[in-house]
Amino acid sequence: MSATRIIDKKKLADFLETLSSDCEVIIPTVEDGNLLFSELGSSKLEDSFKGRPIVSPKEYLFPQKEKILAFDTTDKVNVDIKAYTNDKKRVIWGIRPCDLHGIKTLDAIYLSDFVDTYYQARRKNTIMMGLNCNEPCETCFCNSCQTGPFASEAYDVVFTDLGDKYLVKVGSDAGQEAVDKIPNLFAEATNDDEKKAGELEEKSKQSFQRKVDVDVAKQNLPESWDDALWAEESEMCILCGGCNFTCPTCHCFNIEDVQCGEKASIRMRYWDSCQLGGFTQMAAENTRENQAARLRQRIFHKYIYTPDKYDGAIGCTGCGRCIEVCPVNIDITHILGRVASK
Amino acid sequence: MIENIYVPHLMTITKIRDEAENVKTFTLEFKDSQIGKNFDYKPGQFGEVTLFNIGEAPISITSSPANKGYLELSVANVGKVTSALHQKNEGDVIGFRGPYGNGFPFEEVSGKNILFVAGGIGLAPLRSLINQMFAERNKFGKISILYGCRIPNLLCFQNELDNWAKLENSEVLLTVDACPENDWKGNIGVVGSLLPNIDIDLENTVAFVCGPPVMIHFVILDLLKMGFSGDNIITTMERRMECGLGKCGHCNIGEKYVCKDGPVFSYQQLKELGENI
Numbered sequence: 001m002s003a004t005r006i007i008d009k010k011k012l013a014d015f016l017e018t019l020s021s022d023c024e025v026i027i028p029t030v031e032d033g034n035l036l037f038s039e040l041g042s043s044k045l046e047d048s049f050k051g052r053p054i055v056s057p058k059e060y061l062f063p064q065k066e067k068i069l070a071f072d073t074t075d076k077v078n079v080d081i082k083a084y085t086n087d088k089k090r091v092i093w094g095i096r097p098c099d100l101h102g103i104k105t106l107d108a109i110y111l112s113d114f115v116d117t118y119y120q121a122r123r124k125n126t127i128m129m130g131l132n133c134n135e136p137c138e139t140c141f142c143n144s145c146q147t148g149p150f151a152s153e154a155y156d157v158v159f160t161d162l163g164d165k166y167l168v169k170v171g172s173d174a175g176q177e178a179v180d181k182i183p184n185l186f187a188e189a190t191n192d193d194e195k196k197a198g199e200l201e202e203k204s205k206q207s208f209q210r211k212v213d214v215d216v217a218k219q220n221l222p223e224s225w226d227d228a229l230w231a232e233e234s235e236m237c238i239l240c241g242g243c244n245f246t247c248p249t250c251h252c253f254n255i256e257d258v259q260c261g262e263k264a265s266i267r268m269r270y271w272d273s274c275q276l277g278g279f280t281q282m283a284a285e286n287t288r289e290n291q292a293a294r295l296r297q298r299i300f301h302k303y304i305y306t307p308d309k310y311d312g313a314i315g316c317t318g319c320g321r322c323i324e325v326c327p328v329n330i331d332i333t334h335i336l337g338r339v340a341s342k
Numbered sequence: 343m344i345e346n347i348y349v350p351h352l353m354t355i356t357k358i359r360d361e362a363e364n365v366k367t368f369t370l371e372f373k374d375s376q377i378g379k380n381f382d383y384k385p386g387q388f389g390e391v392t393l394f395n396i397g398e399a400p401i402s403i404t405s406s407p408a409n410k411g412y413l414e415l416s417v418a419n420v421g422k423v424t425s426a427l428h429q430k431n432e433g434d435v436i437g438f439r440g441p442y443g444n445g446f447p448f449e450e451v452s453g454k455n456i457l458f459v460a461g462g463i464g465l466a467p468l469r470s471l472i473n474q475m476f477a478e479r480n481k482f483g484k485i486s487i488l489y490g491c492r493i494p495n496l497l498c499f500q501n502e503l504d505n506w507a508k509l510e511n512s513e514v515l516l517t518v519d520a521c522p523e524n525d526w527k528g529n530i531g532v533v534g535s536l537l538p539n540i541d542i543d544l545e546n547t548v549a550f551v552c553g554p555p556v557m558i559h560f561v562i563l564d565l566l567k568m569g570f571s572g573d574n575i576i577t578t579m580e581r582r583m584e585c586g587l588g589k590c591g592h593c594n595i596g597e598k599y600v601c602k603d604g605p606v607f608s609y610q611q612l613k614e615l616g617e618n619i
């Protein structure tokens with residue numbers, strides 16, 4: 001890969017606008033006080049961003065609801081089946097390292113064994129441009145999960161905010177190609193630039209308010225299976241599903257056929273939540289019948305099952321969104337802390 | 343262009359047979375004969391069945407791979423998709439994608455005596471294996487089939503049960519929980535109550551258990567009490583499923599997805615998975 005570069009902050013908009021001539025460019029933007037992803041053009045690029053968007057960019061790869069198939073039974077015998085396709089090209093700029101890692105986890109799930117056609121099409125057409133975190137939020141614990149605050153992998157290009165300019169590192173051929181479109185916007189980074197980025201990384205690492213001993217928690221989790229803590233921690237849950245819906249790695253979905261007139265329907269898929277009672281409901285019984293078992297499933301899935309199944313990496317990015325969104329203060333770092341201290 | 347794993351194939355219902363009260367057996371053939379020719383499966387695998395404009399449901403294949411050219415599904419009318427299927431006629435078209443799941447061990451248990459314990463519609467997936475074993479009869483020792491239902495009207499595959507009973511080195515024992523009509527001459531009691539009636543060579547017998555969860559639970563306890571090892575008890579797991587592909591997450595237990603890594607597990611494996619079975 002090419003040497004590290006810098007781009008003047010004022011020129012970043014030019015860079016992204018140039019890219020937007022043949023693809024959709026997504027950037028973080030502030031709406032009603034919330035940092036969200038939205039399309040460049042309808043939103044303006046700010047000079048700097050604090051924190052991480054309240055939802056991850058997962059939506060752009062695995063939408064909350066999505067049409068997958070259309071059926072037409074006008075001809076009863078030769079039923080017409082149409083598969084929806086998606087070939088929109090997209091650049092997402094400003095993806096925090098936690099979310100880059102989240103996409104890596106989704107890749108492992110959706111692109112292994114049976115390849116998920118819909119995810120694969122979007123993933124292939126998406127260029128991921130990361131933005132390192134100089135200032136973690138109050139609920140962040142990516143440092144404990146080793147997914148941040150600075151990205152070491154899973155990006156096409158990653159930016160570091162150096163104040164009046166960004167340090168730019170390229171991580172893939174697709175990233176290189178994007179940067180090469182307007183090479184004169186970029187200059188070679190100096191040793192001082194690299195040094196400053198290194199200092200910012202160190203400073204960021206020191207400023208986490210939350211720490212989880214992930215290794216010990218992981219080690220203790222199997223023993224905690226029957227512990228009272230699951231009932232205690234889940235007691236207040238109001239089944240809103242927010243923890244799942246804001247999680248960058250939650251990948252569960254429902255498939256549902258929606259009728260369109262008498263002889264046609266659309267097969268949709270929607271995000272689903274393992275915290276909802278109906279998630280495991282079958283005709284005769286519900287195999288996960290209380291909230292304690294459902295909370296345990298969420299934590300075990302992230303910290304035990306995902307690493308066991310896919311290359312050892314945990315399925316939690318430490319982004320802290322499930323803590324932030326929870327209306328009754330169910331706090332994964334508190335739960336893991338309890339487990340680790342057993 | 344890779345294959346879209348969610349697209350069902352069209353299948354024509356070529357035959358419908360009333361199997362038992364509220365249960366019908368559907369014979370299906372792929373509309374595209376090329377797909378039919380390449381379609382292969384193992385006993386214990388299942389498919390996602392689409393009733394167009396209604397929905398999709400996972401249903402086990404009851405025919406045996408020894409019978410080429412068609413599939414059979416035996417389906418109880420219990421939900422939205424299955425009741426729509428029950429309203430279909432011969433000649434109608436439905437969707438099917440699969441086969442999914444790991445299927446029952448076959449070569450791995452050759453040389454053994456085989457004990458089947460089935461409850462209700464749970465005989466459907468086992469029937470696939472039973473017929474494949476009879477098709478390769480010399481690979482197995484004694485084949486015992488214990489089958490129970492709530493009432494006599496629910497017994498499926500009655501002709502086949504009669505035929506299996508007549509085959510060499512095999513036995514079929516039936517029971518019902520109750521007989522309101524009083525016309526049942528056989529055993530009355532849960533299927534586990536048949537176990538003391540058969541001779542079992544523990545070291546050389548593998549048990550296949552399939553039925554409603556509560557029946558599986560008690561039969562496994564019976565088998566363990568008899569001295570079966572957890573490795574020699576094979577059962578199927580029932581979980582809510584949507585995709586059948588290990589993606590949608592509903593059937594996750596431990597690091598396994600029942601749809602992809604199961605639905606067939608040994609009791610030993612189930613114990614290690616953790617969650618209640």
